[in-house]
Amino acid sequence: MSTPQPPMPQAAGAEWQSVPGSPYPSYTSPIPVTPTHLGNAIASEWTKIRSVRSTMWTLGVFVLLVVGIGMLVAVLVAANSGESDLAGENPLSFGVFGLLLGSMCIITLGVLTTASEYGTGMIRTTxxxxxxxxRVLAAKAIVFFLVAFTVTxxxxxxxxxxxxxLLDGARTPSGSEWLKGTLGISLYIALLGLLSLIIGSIIRHSAGAITIMIGLVLAxxxxxxxxxxxxxxxxxQALFDYSIPNQLSVFYTNALSDSGPSGWEPLWIAVGVTAAAFAGAVTLLQxxxx
Known part of the structure; x- marks a missing residue:
């Protein structure tokens, strides 16, 4: 005597098929199943980073510091200097003061992008x-880097x-100075934030990772x-040459030291350090x- 099959729930589009030797049929879901890829992870991380208040507040303060201090310094210099005093000055170099303080905001946001999920336990869901x-860490890195670079x-x-x-008496920057003072410095700040994101993934503690990065910048x-x-x-001299403030000033052809990195070297240093840290973070994550 055959065992009667139990009634199965019905769903729109669902298909039940008999399995030989089993009293239970197999189920085919009506929902299409497609393999995920990096683009799906990037979309998820983009939703996260733009939907939390900390992103807007942190980037808002960053813009306020960079633009506000940069213009304020230029106004003060223009008011207290004559055309002869500004004749040899690169007018772009006055933006470094706001960037040095604003980099703390990018560092904080980078750390929070990873470490905050460990603090809330959201990383388990992710x-x-x-x-x-x-793939998760790569998606976070791509989304954060693009956001940080664009805003910077x-x-x-x-x-x-x-x-x-504002600085009428200052000399006109060359094309290479414009490139370094805008594109180059933006890439460097975004990489500094990306390194913070990676440190946050390694440390898994927001306060600890932020402290480490601020120490790296200032100590x-x-x-x-x-x-x-x-x-x-x-x-x-080595500490002075390779300090973050000195490397920032290199992009404005106004380095604090003659023996340290020059040209685009600070950017390549940042790329190498960030790549090595990323490889280590992926290894630990696995x-x-x-």
């Missing part, structure tokens, strides 16, 4: 939706145009300033529990 962990480039370009208009220069011993002169 990894369940996309088990390929390297728009802010820096606005300050550069305003400084050109070398501060330590170098207080090294008075002649025996430490080589270390002092080995750790969520």
């Amino acid at each position: 990894m369940t939706a996309c088990p390929t962990r390297g 480039f728009a802010s820096v370009l606005l300050v550069a145009l305003a400084d050109m208009a 070398p220069l501060v330590i170098a300033l207080f090294m008075f011993s002649e025996a430490l002169e080589g270390l002092r 080995k750790r529990d969520v």
